[in-house]
Amino acid sequence: MNNLAFRFLFLASLFALVGMAWGIQMSISTDHSLSGAHAHNNLIGFVTMSIYGFFYAVAPSAAKGTLAQAHFWVALLGALLIGPGIAMAITGQGEIVAIIASFATIIGMALFSAIVFINRAALAR
Ligand code: HEM
Numbered sequence: 151m152n153n154l155a156f157r158f159l160f161l162a163s164l165f166a167l168v169g170m171a172w173g174i175q176m177s178i179s180t181d182h183s184l185s186g187a188h189a190h191n192n193l194i195g196f197v198t199m200s201i202y203g204f205f206y207a208v209a210p211s212a213a214k215g216t217l218a219q220a221h222f223w224v225a226l227l228g229a230l231l232i233g234p235g236i237a238m239a240i241t242g243q244g245e246i247v248a249i250i251a252s253f254a255t256i257i258g259m260a261l262f263s264a265i266v267f268i269n270r271a272a273l274a275r
Pocket of ligand 1: 166170171196197
């Protein structure tokens with residue numbers, strides 16, 4: 151497995167562990183008010199990062215170059231900030247972190263879209 155695929159998949163598993171612990175904490179406390187933050191941590195941090203990782207495992211040539219590195223760092227920024235950002239917004243502590251996370255996440259997806267398109271020949275095997 152190439153290094154970029156490993157980084158995406160390993161970090162995805164850490165987001166899942168944190169998100170699941172957060173879910174268990176919500177269940178025990180019976181306070182589900184932050185379920186939207188928990189859900190986005192898991193869906194952006196675990197599901198989306200995993201899909202990126204599997205893509206680079208299947209198409210390792212796509213992992214070469216600065217565009218793929220930019221994709222990793224922007225996607226990671228979004229995944230790290232989306233859960234705390236939504237939690238802060240829900241609890242009235244401001245929306246700036248959620249806004250930064252949202253833009254990082256959509257830019258990450260736009261980079262992924264471009265990388266998939268540029269590397270379409272590698273997927274046509
Ligand atoms: C140990 C694992 C997990 C536990 C204990 C857990 C727990 C919870 C709890 C207590 C809620 C609130 C339910 C409610 O208020 O109706 C919730 C909501 C949710 N969770 Fe999890 N969860 C876990 C894993 C995951 C994973 C892996 C994902 C996605 C990949 C996920 C996605 C969601 C979604 C989409 C919601 C609904 C959010 C909303 O309606 O605002 N959860 N979870």
